[in-house]
Amino acid sequence: MGPRMIVTVKQVPDTHNITGEAMKEDGTVNRAALPAIFNPEDLNALEEALKIKDQLGGTVICISMGPPNAAEVLKECLYRGADDVVLVSDRRFAGADTLATSYALKCAIEKVGGYDLILCGRQAIDGDTAQVGPQIAEKLGINQLTCIAAVVQVDEQSITVKRSVEDGYEIVRSQFPVLLTVTAEANQPRTAKAKLVMSYKNIGKELCDDSYDEAYLSPGTCSAVSHIKEWNVESIGADPQQCGLSGSPTKVKKIQSVVLTACESKQIPNTEAGIAELMHELIAENIIG
Amino acid sequence: MGAANNVMVFIETRGGRIADVSLELVCAARRLAGQLDCGVEAVALGYELEDELQRLGHYGCRQVYYVADRRLAHFTSVPYAKTVVEVIRKHQPRIVLFGATTMGRDVAPRVASALKCGLTADCTDLQIGSHELKNVVYENVLLQIRPAFGGNIIATIVSPESRPSMATVREGVMRLDEADPDGRVEVVSEACPVGDDDFLTEIIEIVREEKQVNLKAAQIIVSAGMGASDPEALELVRQLARLLGAEVGCSRPVVDSGVLPKDHQVGQTGITVRPNLYIACGISGQIQHRAGMSEAKRIIAINKDPQAPIFDIAHYGIIGDVRDVLAKMIKAYRTKA
Ligand SMILES: Cc1cc2nc3c(=O)[nH]c(=O)nc-3n(C[C@H](O)[C@H](O)[C@H](O)COP(=O)(O)OP(=O)(O)OC[C@H]3O[C@@H](n4cnc5c(N)ncnc54)[C@H](O)[C@@H]3O)c2cc1C
Numbered sequence: 070m071g072p073r074m075i076v077t078v079k080q081v082p083d084t085h086n087i088t089g090e091a092m093k094e095d096g097t098v099n100r101a102a103l104p105a106i107f108n109p110e111d112l113n114a115l116e117e118a119l120k121i122k123d124q125l126g127g128t129v130i131c132i133s134m135g136p137p138n139a140a141e142v143l144k145e146c147l148y149r150g151a152d153d154v155v156l157v158s159d160r161r162f163a164g165a166d167t168l169a170t171s172y173a174l175k176c177a178i179e180k181v182g183g184y185d186l187i188l189c190g191r192q193a194i195d196g197d198t199a200q201v202g203p204q205i206a207e208k209l210g211i212n213q214l215t216c217i218a219a220v221v222q223v224d225e226q227s228i229t230v231k232r233s234v235e236d237g238y239e240i241v242r243s244q245f246p247v248l249l250t251v252t253a254e255a256n257q258p259r260t261a262k263a264k265l266v267m268s269y270k271n272i273g274k275e276l277c278d279d280s281y282d283e284a285y286l287s288p289g290t291c292s293a294v295s296h297i298k299e300w301n302v303e304s305i306g307a308d309p310q311q312c313g314l315s316g317s318p319t320k321v322k323k324i325q326s327v328v329l330t331a332c333e334s335k336q337i338p339n340t341e342a343g344i345a346e347l348m349h350e351l352i353a354e355n356i357i358g
Numbered sequence: 359m360g361a362a363n364n365v366m367v368f369i370e371t372r373g374g375r376i377a378d379v380s381l382e383l384v385c386a387a388r389r390l391a392g393q394l395d396c397g398v399e400a401v402a403l404g405y406e407l408e409d410e411l412q413r414l415g416h417y418g419c420r421q422v423y424y425v426a427d428r429r430l431a432h433f434t435s436v437p438y439a440k441t442v443v444e445v446i447r448k449h450q451p452r453i454v455l456f457g458a459t460t461m462g463r464d465v466a467p468r469v470a471s472a473l474k475c476g477l478t479a480d481c482t483d484l485q486i487g488s489h490e491l492k493n494v495v496y497e498n499v500l501l502q503i504r505p506a507f508g509g510n511i512i513a514t515i516v517s518p519e520s521r522p523s524m525a526t527v528r529e530g531v532m533r534l535d536e537a538d539p540d541g542r543v544e545v546v547s548e549a550c551p552v553g554d555d556d557f558l559t560e561i562i563e564i565v566r567e568e569k570q571v572n573l574k575a576a577q578i579i580v581s582a583g584m585g586a587s588d589p590e591a592l593e594l595v596r597q598l599a600r601l602l603g604a605e606v607g608c609s610r611p612v613v614d615s616g617v618l619p620k621d622h623q624v625g626q627t628g629i630t631v632r633p634n635l636y637i638a639c640g641i642s643g644q645i646q647h648r649a650g651m652s653e654a655k656r657i658i659a660i661n662k663d664p665q666a667p668i669f670d671i672a673h674y675g676i677i678g679d680v681r682d683v684l685a686k687m688i689k690a691y692r693t694k695a
């Protein structure tokens with residue numbers, strides 16, 4: 070049958086060219102002002118799930134929490150071979166910190182149910198926190214293996230991975246169910262398949278409260294996904310108090326954009342004499358010996 | 359119950375030794391505790407650590423809750439998280455600090471999730487201040503300061519409504535104070551709250567790889583960027599480093615392109631360094647790189663582009679080709695007399 074795998078994927082602002090204007094007054098991000106991309110390490114998480122599926126069979130279901138536009142990353146998942154996708158979207162999820170995010174994702178994952186493996190990126194580049202994965206695992210009460218540099222071996226009941234740690238690495242194994250956080254070291258993500266792009270390019274979203282469609286996932290009946298499932302607070306049975314800003318213990322007090330403070334700087338002429346003088350100065354000040 | 363509301367540090371040990379970052383955090387905790395008028399305490403998990411834990415006293419930690427159990431000798435997520443949660447519930451610290459290491463970043467979020475408290479990752483500064491929320495003024499809250507959005511923004515995060523406030527901090531970010539060999543710590547034994555069925559991770563192999571470089575301890579660092587990553591320039595970087603007794607650092611793309619191993623990387627996602635002298639060779643000086651080296655006492659920048667941002671923070675700027683400039687530096691040093 071193969072394992073049932075859930076991959077959490079996030080749409081993130083491309084953090085390369087961000088300025089203070091991209092931040093709103095309340096300290097949250099004005100995502101509309103920024104190009105949005107597939108969080109890089111979530112592509113590695115998806116790739117690892119697809120590799121396991123190539124080897125053992127099974128199903129890959131991708132979940133993203135975010136604004137309606139986050140459906141874009143879910144389409145990308147379908148283009149690469151995901152079996153089904155769910156968008157968790159509701160205004161009441163807005164402003165969530167990692168605790169409120171992991172709570173909502175945990176509710177969605179429980180609604181999908183029956184999972185063997187949950188794969189997350191190690192961290193999302195908008196915050197670099199690496200917290201959501203472990204917090205989902207804690208809320209589900211399952212084991213976690215973080216910072217995975219390679220999957221060493223996987224079978225129907227267990228997975229063995231290599232974790233990179235500060236002073237070397239470790240090889241560890243866990244029975245299912247277990248949550249993994251995957252790093253960029255683990256693999257080279259595959260690209261989209263032209264055939265899948267053709268079939269899913271115009272796929273729409275559909276708000277649904279119905280429980281997860283089991284029949285769809287039984288082998289043999291696998292027809293193409295007809296729409297992106299969209300779930301809100303009610304459909305995942307979440308407590309609104311624990312969602313979004315109200316479920317977030319951390320608050321942003323202040324945001325400053327980084328300004329360069331130019332220091333007193335001495336221009337050294339690029340000549341033998343100029344550089345010799347610099348070296349002598351450093352020796353005289355005992356900075357070099 | 360007599361909750362002390364102290365500042366607590368999670369003590370990470372590797373191979374029976376306390377990680378540097380944990381000692382740095384004890385020092386940071388002492389500075390915070392000074393402002394809060396409370397004490398510094400710690401939680402340590404493992405086996406046969408009694409002697410090693412004495413070192414905590416040298417940095418100002420007065421009490422360490424020690425959960426000794428052979429099964430905790432090596433880190434695994436669920437048992438560590440459950441144990442730390444129990445110790446926090448019992449002793450009710452107001453602040454808990456973890457190293458932003460693979461271990462700290464694995465266990466801290468699980469603990470925060472179980473306690474439903476706030477956690478801020480990778481703080482670069484911690485302060486005490488007040489915060490107003492819904493017309494309530496909270497005094498003496500932990501201000502957790504960290505870069506966000508790829509280092510382009512500095513955010514101050516607070517979590518006044520939940521306890522404790524938790525933060526992770528990378529190694530090298532907090533200053534290690536002078537050790538006081540007379541400082542004493544009381545080792546308080548705590549029972550291990552986890553059962554065998556919580557040990558869900560089977561450890562198959564642990565491989566320790568000796569670090570090739572020790573950037574953190576280096577007084578002088580000669581660092582190569584993409585402008586100095588070709589074999590000829592890199593050889594000159596190495597030569598100058600050998601002459602000066604320096605270590606070789608680098609920027610991230612140099613690691614990404616496979617030229618130097620990851621232990622050499624300086625910056626936000628690499629190592630934070632504070633040497634006496636940092637020589638940036640062919641490094642543009644993007645914010646993520648500067649985050650790891652801007653506190654060097656002296657910075658020399660060598661770059662052929664006069665507009666390179668590295669010149670904004672350099673004490674000495676040399677505009678020119680790295681190969682040419684490094685050759686001149688080597689020659690000048692060799693004939694220094
Ligand atoms: C989330 C995130 C985290 C990051 N973390 C880090 C980090 O920890 N550390 C880090 O370093 N980067 C990090 N980066 C990458 C960072 O943004 C820059 O891309 C990187 O620092 C640039 O490296 P560089 O200056 O070596 O290369 P480049 O930007 O390519 O610059 C090369 C420089 O060399 C000069 N040059 C070229 N040839 C010569 C020559 N012959 N002689 C003299 N000068 C020459 C050029 O003028 C240029 O200024 C991170 C990025 C992100 C998004």
Ligand SMILES: Nc1ncnc2c1ncn2[C@@H]1O[C@H](COP(=O)(O)O)[C@@H](O)[C@H]1O
Nearest residue numbers: 077078134189190192193198199200201
């Ligand atoms: N809103 C979200 N929707 C889906 N997955 C998420 C979301 N936020 C975080 N994740 C997952 O959790 C990982 C770690 O995120 P973070 O803690 O934000 O660094 C990411 O790589 C994703 O796999």
